[in-house]
Amino acid sequence: MTDPVTVFTFPQPTINGPLHVGHLSGPYLAADIAARAARARGERVVVTTGLDVHQNYVLTRAEHEGVDVGVMTADFRDDIKATYDLARIGFDCFTDPLGDVHTPIIRQLMNHLVTSGATPLREVTLHACADCGRTLHESYLSGLCGECKAPAAGGACEQCGSFTQVDTMVDPVCGRCGGEPRPFTATVPVLRMEDHRDALVATWLRADLPPAVRDLIDRTLAAGLPEIALAYPTNWGIEGDGPLTGLRIGPYTEIALSDLYAVARGVDPDAGDVAGYLAAVDRVDHLWHFLGLDNAFWYALYWPAVWSAAGVARLPLAGLVVNEFYTFDGDKFSTSRNHGISATELLGTADPSIVRLFLAWDRPDRYRSDFTFNSFRAFADRVAPLLAGTHPVTEPLDPALAAIERARGESALKPSGFDLPLAVRSLLALLAGGVEDTGSLRAALTGQGG
Secondary structure, three states: OOOOEEEEEOOOOEOOOOOEHHHHHHHHHHHHHHHHHHHHOOOEEEEEEEOEOOOHHHHHHHHHHOOOHHHHHHHHHHHHHHHHHHHOOOOOEEEOOOOOOHHHHHHHHHHHHHHOOOOOEEEEEEEEEOOOOOEOOHHHEEEEEOOOOOEEEOEEOOOOOOEEOHHHEEEEEEOOOOOOEEEEEEEEEEEEHHHHHHHHHHHHHHOEOOHHHHHHHHHHHHHOOOEEEOEEOOOOOOEEOHHHEOOEEOHHHHHHHHHHHHHHHHHOOOOOOHHHHHHHHOOEEEEEEEEEHHHHHHHHHHHHHHHHHHOOOOOOEEEEEEEOOEEEOOEEOEOOOOEOOEHHHHHOOOOHHHHHHHHHHOOOOOOOEEEOHHHHHHHHHHHHHHHHOOOOOOOOOOHHHHHHHHHHHHHOOOOOOOOHHHHHHHHHHHHHOOOOOOOOHHHHHHOOOO
């Protein structure tokens, strides 16, 4: 009998820029800290992530700046992985679309979806820009979310999480040139999410999901689960082969399949085909996704539907650990809008232990929070002596109270009820009280010593 396996994932960042502090404050540090704490409890944990190369935001940036997209993506890949090292963020499996292994696996899985009949080729109506001819999706589509009326691009609304495409948006136009949508027909693979309603509902009923995600699920179910094209004629993305020749695989579908094979290989490194991936995923006891609220549609609804279509009989989703937006000067950190502070800028000038502690303490956990340098410096001034053990202990913490505080902090690092700010407060209370035994808190939160 094999040991139980818990899998934590954190999102593959889109490599249209370096990681910013908002990334770290959300799912990136959270997944690493949760994994360290789980291993300290004796659990077998696999952590997966990777890179998102094929959203057309990437090509858009390269074209706007007049640089070679291959050079740009390689530079950002190296920068992102260096940032993980600086921030002491670890992982067991890393899917790299710029390497040689990734594309053949994605093509294999996509062709399986089509030839199995799970996502049949169908003639559907898509939309292109009447002026520049681009197929309207992701950054090539702009308008207002049909649900909350906030400005949105194609994919999912950053404000409310609703699925966004031309037919569900208000005043949709080309995101590159402002041209009007022009309908055209194309034969593409289509996932009817309604076909997987029973499997999805069963998963949602047992999963640990925050209220905002359950609200998104309820709204989507009431409107009817959408049909989504998995590949389409466009100018960026993995080129299909076999039945998908002439199409490019959609980036959100690619990431869903990336997660599938990464999880499988994390559990069984010898898994090398569809049957092997499915068998390995079946060995996962608990799967936790760490993500920002803007990705909730993909992780809560679309990923499980793609996995169900691929043949995963028992969807292993245990829950989602979701953060709100972390803002800078009142606005959301955004790579595409070049708003925020790069993670390397902060990590290069401050102790990574303090950076990790501050971003965990200030994490936009259940509501939005706003990064300021003044608050970071004040936090660092207070916490540095505590970590160094040079602060005067005026009121030693009673051992019985210390045990309660330590247990409270360690419990806050379990994915169910995950509460990083509480864990940091517990650690600081222990250090301020002169307590040397901080259990797993110090090592997990700072990334040192375990």
